[in-house]
Every structure is written in C-alpha cells, then in structure tokens.
Amino acid sequence: MLANLVDIFYYNSNLGFAVSSLNDAIIKTSNAGQSWELPSGTTVAMNWISKSPSGSGIGNNLCMHPKDRNSAFVVYGNRVYVSRDRSETWTQIATVGVGSRAHSFYVSPVDTNVWLAA
Known part of the structure; x- marks a missing residue:
C-alpha cells in the first residue's frame, strides 16, 4: 500500500486499521503497527506511467x-x-x-x- 495515510484507528492497543487516499483498501495491523497487511482477497495492481526526466536516452538505460x-x-x-x-x-x-x-x-x-x- 502506498503512503499518504489519511486516517488511522486503533480498536485496542494491538488491533488497528488505516486508510489511504491513494487506494481503495483498508490495511490492518494486529501487532500495534509493526506490520500492516491488506484484508484477505484484496490485491494491488500497479500501472506504468511515463514520468521521464528531461534528456534523451537510448538502449537499456x-x-x-x-x-x-x-x-x-x-x-x-x-x-x-x-x-x-x-x-x-x-x-x-x-x-x-x-x-x-x-x-x-x-x-x-x-x-x-x-x-x-x-
């Protein structure tokens, strides 16, 4: 999940949820934020968008x-x-x-x- 978290909610000291404005998913932690995971059945897809810096390149650069x-x-x-x-x-x-x-x-x-x- 990409950053830009807009809200984090803790149910108790270990169980918490967070949401980002960049994704349509809620992530979950069960160890006080040491690690986060997407809910089961959720996938993340990435797409390439050309954001080339100025200049010219050729070959495999x-x-x-x-x-x-x-x-x-x-x-x-x-x-x-x-x-x-x-x-x-x-x-x-x-x-x-x-x-x-x-x-x-x-x-x-x-x-x-x-x-x-x-």
Whole structure:
C-alpha cells in the first residue's frame, strides 16, 4: 500500500486499521503497527506511467534496484537519476563522465554504489 495515510484507528492497543487516499483498501495491523497487511482477497495492481526526466536516452538505460523494489535508476543523456518511491519522483544523483549518453546502465547487486554505463 502506498503512503499518504489519511486516517488511522486503533480498536485496542494491538488491533488497528488505516486508510489511504491513494487506494481503495483498508490495511490492518494486529501487532500495534509493526506490520500492516491488506484484508484477505484484496490485491494491488500497479500501472506504468511515463514520468521521464528531461534528456534523451537510448538502449537499456533503466535499472531496478537489486534489493529495494521501490527504487530504480535511469540514465538520461549524461545524467543519472534515482527514484525511491516506485518511480513517482526522480532525483538527479550523478552524471556520466565520458560521452553524452549511455546505451546501457547496470547497478551492482553486491554494492549499489558500483555502476556500469556503456
């Protein structure tokens, strides 16, 4: 469930419910908010919407974070961007030193500070 909670209600010290304005579902906790879950039978569907940063990219220049499913990296032009909120917003974090574009971009699964741009 995405953030932007608009209401949280606790029935007792452990059992609680929350609702977001971004989803049509109520989430539930039975351990005082340590973890939250959707009610049984509820599913979440995600759709891609183009929110490209300015610049131009060619090839395979999008790389998902190897461990964090909410994060992705992309190279557009000579700029490296990261999104930590499922591609809702993008922040420039670096530039590619040689050349004006990357055809491919990879992030190391061992150390996400190690990148390869070709």
